[in-house]
Amino acid sequence: MDDQPRLMHSTHGVGMAGHPGLAQHMQDGTGGADGEGRKQDIGDILQQIMTITDQSLDEAQARKHALNCHRMKPALFNVLCEIKEKTVLSIRGAQEEEPPDAQLMRLDNMLLAEGVSGPEKGGGSAAAAAAAAAAGGGGSDNSVEHSDYRAKLSQIRQIYHTELEKYEQACNEFTTHVMNLLREQSRTRPISPKEIERMVGIIHRKFSSIQMQLKQSTCEAVMILRSRFLDARRKRRNFNKQATEILNEYFYSHLSNPYPSEEAKEELGKKCSITVSQWSKDTKQLSNNLEVSNWFGNKRIRYKKNIGKFQEEANMYAAKTAATATNVSTHGSQANSPSTPNSAGSAGSFNMNSGDLFMSVQSLNGDSYQGAQVGANIQSQVDTLRHVISQTGGYSESLAASQIYSPQGINANGGWQDAPTPSSVTSPTEGPGSVHSDTSN
DNA sequence: GAGGATGATTTAAA
DNA sequence: TTTAAATCATCCTC
Numbered sequence: 001m002d003d004q005p006r007l008m009h010s011t012h013g014v015g016m017a018g019h020p021g022l023a024q025h026m027q028d029g030t031g032g033a034d035g036e037g038r039k040q041d042i043g044d045i046l047q048q049i050m051t052i053t054d055q056s057l058d059e060a061q062a063r064k065h066a067l068n069c070h071r072m073k074p075a076l077f078n079v080l081c082e083i084k085e086k087t088v089l090s091i092r093g094a095q096e097e098e099p100p101d102a103q104l105m106r107l108d109n110m111l112l113a114e115g116v117s118g119p120e121k122g123g124g125s126a127a128a129a130a131a132a133a134a135a136g137g138g139g140s141d142n143s144v145e146h147s148d149y150r151a152k153l154s155q156i157r158q159i160y161h162t163e164l165e166k167y168e169q170a171c172n173e174f175t176t177h178v179m180n181l182l183r184e185q186s187r188t189r190p191i192s193p194k195e196i197e198r199m200v201g202i203i204h205r206k207f208s209s210i211q212m213q214l215k216q217s218t219c220e221a222v223m224i225l226r227s228r229f230l231d232a233r234r235k236r237r238n239f240n241k242q243a244t245e246i247l248n249e250y251f252y253s254h255l256s257n258p259y260p261s262e263e264a265k266e267e268l269g270k271k272c273s274i275t276v277s278q279w280s281k282d283t284k285q286l287s288n289n290l291e292v293s294n295w296f297g298n299k300r301i302r303y304k305k306n307i308g309k310f311q312e313e314a315n316m317y318a319a320k321t322a323a324t325a326t327n328v329s330t331h332g333s334q335a336n337s338p339s340t341p342n343s344a345g346s347a348g349s350f351n352m353n354s355g356d357l358f359m360s361v362q363s364l365n366g367d368s369y370q371g372a373q374v375g376a377n378i379q380s381q382v383d384t385l386r387h388v389i390s391q392t393g394g395y396s397e398s399l400a401a402s403q404i405y406s407p408q409g410i411n412a413n414g415g416w417q418d419a420p421t422p423s424s425v426t427s428p429t430e431g432p433g434s435v436h437s438d439t440s441n
Numbered sequence: 442g443a444g445g446a447t448g449a450t451t452t453a454a455a
Numbered sequence: 456t457t458t459a460a461a462t463c464a465t466c467c468t469c
Contacts, residue, residue, distance in 0.1 A: 236448040236465055
């Protein structure tokens with residue numbers, strides 16, 4: 001029995017310790033009568049194994065059968081299995097430990113958030129609502145786009161789940177097939193259960209990498225869909241004439257400080273019916289005044305750039321404002337400011353800067369409006385406003401120099417007089433909505 | 442189709 | 456955060 005360890009060492013460098021199969025086989029008397037005979041047996045078997053690939057198929061089959069029937073086969077097979085397990089698997093096992101895939105987690109989270117994976121209601125519809133809100137479009141347009149977005153998202157979701165199911169099915173089928181194959185082969189090759197397990201793990205990893213590609217593609221599809229809906233914001237629509245009129249009236253009646261407050265913007269938006277709830281990426285809230293802000297931003301910059309071009313327009317709205325002011329005066333104080341969101345004493349109307357009214361009247365007196373009709377009431381208002389202005393310092397004397405509009409509103413630096421302090425602007429007068437707009441133009 | 446008008450977006454500054 | 460300024464993209468008129 002002393003020979004056995006030496007023999008195993010000499011062939012594979014692994015001792016007999018821990019190989020009960022062969023040891024038992026050797027000990028129970030079935031292994032042969034003496035040590036020399038056993039050594040010969042094992043040597044023969046190993047020799048046959050080494051040369052088996054050089055033989056023809058028939059020869060190999062015969063040899064294989066002979067080997068399978070050999071009395072030493074089970075013991076030797078066990079030894080080979082253990083050797084393989086100890087050497088190859090231990091090395092691989094240490095190498096193949098993988099941390100959880102962060103990229104996969106990100107993709108999973110995103111798909112969940114977009115409502116592609118997970119329950120259909122919830123994230124998906126919320127994302128759809130956000131995207132549709134961001135896509136803009138008023139009223140029915142909005143809902144149409146919303147449902148369109150949801151339909152497309154649902155399509156993506158369906159494709160994703162179908163493909164996922166296919167991959168899972170294929171993975172299971174392939175795993176079963178390989179397991180069966182390995183089990184079959186384990187009768188003739190040293191394949192341990194651990195190795196089968198490892199192979200299954202490899203297959204799963206391969207399929208999971210395919211799944212990751214699927215998830216990546218799905219995420220890209222969702223991103224493209226969303227960007228397409230977000231791009232729809234660029235599809236601008238012209239505001240209708242009435243809306244433009246209202247905005248222009250406000251602009252020209254606040255020319256010295258054309259910065260509507262949030263309340264004024266909101267009211268302007270409502271009156272013009274141009275406001276669409278916008279999803280703010282920054283605040284993660286719905287904001288209502290984007291169109292109005294855009295309009296005033298554009299108007300300010302374009303007016304400033306080309307005052308001459310807007311002169312006529314300015315005069316026209318000045319005349320309107322003056323006419324309104326006349327109405328206000330002749331109809332008494334009851335017409336006074338039904339809507340002054342920023343004024344200290346009242347709520348729910350647009351502001352008119354005292355300087356604006358004053359400026360309007362000044363310019364009317366001096367220019368387009370054939371002035372005397374303005375009347376004593378207006379003049380008294382002007383006086384009052386002069387007083388208020390001088391008190392608040394909100395209107396510089398230079399503005400009183402009567403030229404028409406903008407040069408008065410824009411200071412030497414190219415900025416507006418008393419520029420961005422819109423919220424503090426207060427003054428009572430009629431809101432643009434109450435001015436009779438010429439909707440036919 | 443060209444060119445101007447105009448609403449929307451982006452970027453930088455305060 | 457708001458605004459100015461530049462720019463883009465689309466609409467509208469001729």
